[in-house]
Amino acid sequence: MAKVNHWRRITIREVAHEAGVSVQTVSRVLNGHPDVAEKTRARVQSVVTRLRYRPSGIARSLAAQSTQMLGVVASGFQLFGPAQLLAGIERQATELGWHLMLQIVDPAAPADYDRVASNLISQNVAGVIWAYPELTGERERAFHQQIEPHLPVIFLSMQAQPGSAVISVDNRHGAWLAVQHLVGCGYRRIGIITGPMALWSAQQRRLGWQDALAAAHLPRHSRQVVEGDWSAESGHAGLLRLIAQFPSLDAVFASNDQMALGALKAAERVGRRVPDTLAVVGFDDIPESAFFRPALTTVHHDLMDLGRLAVRELHRVIHARREGRTTTATSLMLQPRLVVRESA
Template identity: 35%
Template sequence: MDRPPGMMDVAREAGVSHITVSRVVNGHPSVRPETRTRVEAAIQKLGYRRNSVARALKSRRSSTIGVVIVGSELFELPRILLGVETAAKQAGYWVSLASRQGESTAGDLMETLQRLTDQSVEAIAVVADRPGAVETLSGLSLGVPVAVVMSGSVAGPDLSSVEVDQELGARLAVRHLLGLGHRRIAHLTGALRTFDARARVEGWQAELTAAAAEGPLLEGDFSAESGFRLAHELCDADADAGPPTAVFAGNDQMAMGALAAFAERGVRVPHDVSVVGFDDMKGAGYLVPALTTVRQDFVHLGSSAIELLVRRVGGEPPERQRITPRLVVRHSTAAPRSDT
């Protein structure tokens, strides 16, 4: 056979009508067990695969959710996608994945979204780390429910969103350090073009202000290399107020770089300086010292986005969810030295 086997070929092989084959393929209950077995054997023998595109056009249902990834600072993307895939499978959906990395334009994003709607996806989740993506989506009508993941508040009334409360996470980290007695807390932030970095700066600053405390802000890019570089800058600074006794890093990667820089400079953690990260990446508890950090449940974030979209497909209104992070205290934080 020079072409892929079709439903008529299966019907001929099994000695039934193509309607019967259709019923078997679609799980219709009104098929006798022996007939179903014969049709399934024919499908197996011929290697038949149903045309999901044609089925989607006919039924106007594809059982597919599109996922668009926008941005380059999404370090925990695999865990988000694990939650997406798991929740989608449980709800009876497939996932169609598209990606726009680097400095994508609004036109790039629009093209990607249009390609997914052309595939008859029933909903779209946009995992984004920067404002431009959300601004493009605001006021846009794609004809399917859209949820923004990880990107803060969204302006469009038809857009759903789900995010971890980044500002609260930063507040938890700084409150912990303030509670230990630290009054000068530096923040090594990730790239400020991203939502997460901005929200964490706001939380850090709000807690310092409320406590009449202070500390320098140094911008990196969420990488371990930038954490290493910025920690060296802290060590080299000759500020009148004196060096910070604590560092709140923009994420665990930056905290890891900072730990390496402090070790290189002979600065002891937590004896000389306490360090807090953000994310609770795999292995954070095995750094030296074990890292105090803010845990984000990325798997739950991904699964929540899909659950929200499934409800939208079912006719429920848009929702905006914030997931509460949790502080995990380990050995990289302690009270400041009595002589500081």
């Protein structure tokens, strides 16, 4: 009895032998290449299924000098936005036959850009989706120098870079929509709880808030601004701080829905009724926000779509390069829309 514990892989050679053809012919059948007789093809196919043969992706990649793997650099999947993004990326990738190599960068310890680049190169990924929202200074340089010259890269939700493809949501416009709505409802003293200001998306949402105030000729003061970290906790603390330093506040734009939830809770605590004595709007339109009390008015954007688009674009560029054509990846900006519910 052979030992079962370690399992010998079935190789293309055995399939070839069993089917009475050469290895090359089997390879041709496997990859759908032309120039193989229908009868032979059928015979090989039947042997393949009978032997449950699975070609080694590794050997294939080595020989062909190209992989079926896409690198994805992201900050995690615990926040709603990134999770949606990754879900879209994942689906489109598997639909198109790509595997994913996920590289999570810890925002707290961002010293391992080098490790990320190393991994991507050593696994020989065919392209990279940079879904990590921050890319500045030395890190940027390191990455750009190591990766971008050699590989197609699509950036997600980032500041537009000259010469790079960036696909993102128009955060600024979305925030503008939200605050514009508050203005339209008659609110005049509108505060903001921002996201981490190191992030581009947080900066953009703040700018949208600014734009809307300016358009309505409303005064703006730093006491109206408070920084959060996307968590409900920070939204709660944020609103308390905001009210303390700017008591005449009559509305607040929370830069995401979780913070809006925290703000709602804080409003209750200080005896403000929403939307009567304080209006709240959020951003993201997470599925739960319709069930907040009151139901949250917020900004909807389709991050899953964004992820899908990124993969499709990368796919296009990779294939173009493989066929020798030179295409530049195109940038794109998706428009969000306002969802009016009860909180404003």
